[in-house]
Amino acid sequence: MDEIFKQLLAEIGEQYDKTEGYLVYDLLKSVALALNTKAGRLDEIESLLDVENMTYPLLDIFVKQRKGIERNLATYSKGTVLVTGNGTINTGDLFETPSGVQFESKEKKSIAGTGQVSVQARIAGPTGNVPAQMISQMPVTIPGITAVTNPEPTKDGYEEESNDSLRERYYIAVRTPPTSANIYHYLSWAKEISGVGAVKVFPLERGENTVEVVIIDQERKPASGSLVAKVQEHIDPGSEGLGNGEAPIGAKCFVISASGLDINVTASVTRSSDYTDLEVLANIQISITEYLKSIAFTFDYVSYARIGEAILNSPGVEDYSGLLLNGAADNLIVGKKEVAVLGAVSIG
Incomplete structure (x- = not known):
């Protein structure tokens, strides 16, 4: 603001008293404050002209107007439940997991003994991707139906496309x-x-x-x-x-689909006393998984050093030794139609 104020004062002739406390000084001080606020807003607007700084909804408007690209929406997880009893399952009947993830029937079906029913998660996104045998409850009683389970995991529930992914598709279209x-x-x-x-x-x-x-x-x-x-x-x-x-x-x-290349990890880990073995194992699995996601379809090998770094940076890990990837102390080659995924992790 001081620089703006100085510029305003410089534009006023010397025949006017511009000292503090006089009218010209006070008026220009007020104008400088207002212009400073506008200047800050203009800086914000200018930064948004760069697609790298855009997020929803400006990013969506920008890429659609220029390239017709629209953000991919979240999808609903789907699967099949095995229902036991004698009754009728109606479209919209509810089933759920012990943790409260709900699924609704996508069909009307008469059940005599047992029968399979197609279901879909009520909320879009990956929370609907549950393991087998997890859908075991009926929040609302269905006459004649005594039990339910899902023999196979539910799948294909995906998050809404991220800003980075949408921006990447825009860059592909432009570059x-x-x-x-x-x-x-x-x-x-x-x-x-x-x-x-x-x-x-x-x-x-x-x-x-x-x-x-x-x-x-x-x-x-x-x-x-x-x-x-x-x-x-x-x-x-x-x-x-x-x-x-x-x-x-x-x-x-x-x-x-790309084939999955299992990366089995073995290492001796020194853990902090503040963490249990199970907590450290879970943290290592998360850390390695994030690394593998970052190189998927980008690098043609899994780095032995980067796996070691991922282990060392996991909460609760103080040190490690004896690291092996699929039984070897070396990088692993990933085929051109493969994607590396985390297999078994042993941290004895």
């Missing part, structure tokens, strides 16, 4: 424009599907006029069959090259 079904077009098409985390495109992988698209999910793990099917349907239904999806006529696209 490597998708056009005429080039590689970047297939990359862009695949990432338009909610739940897709990263993509690799392999032209002519299965012969002339073929494209193979390899995907992983939002958690940087192998994609589920249903997610693969959604991407396949979007780009080239049935891999027939008939132009019924985004891909042009004659281009047969084959969408597959």
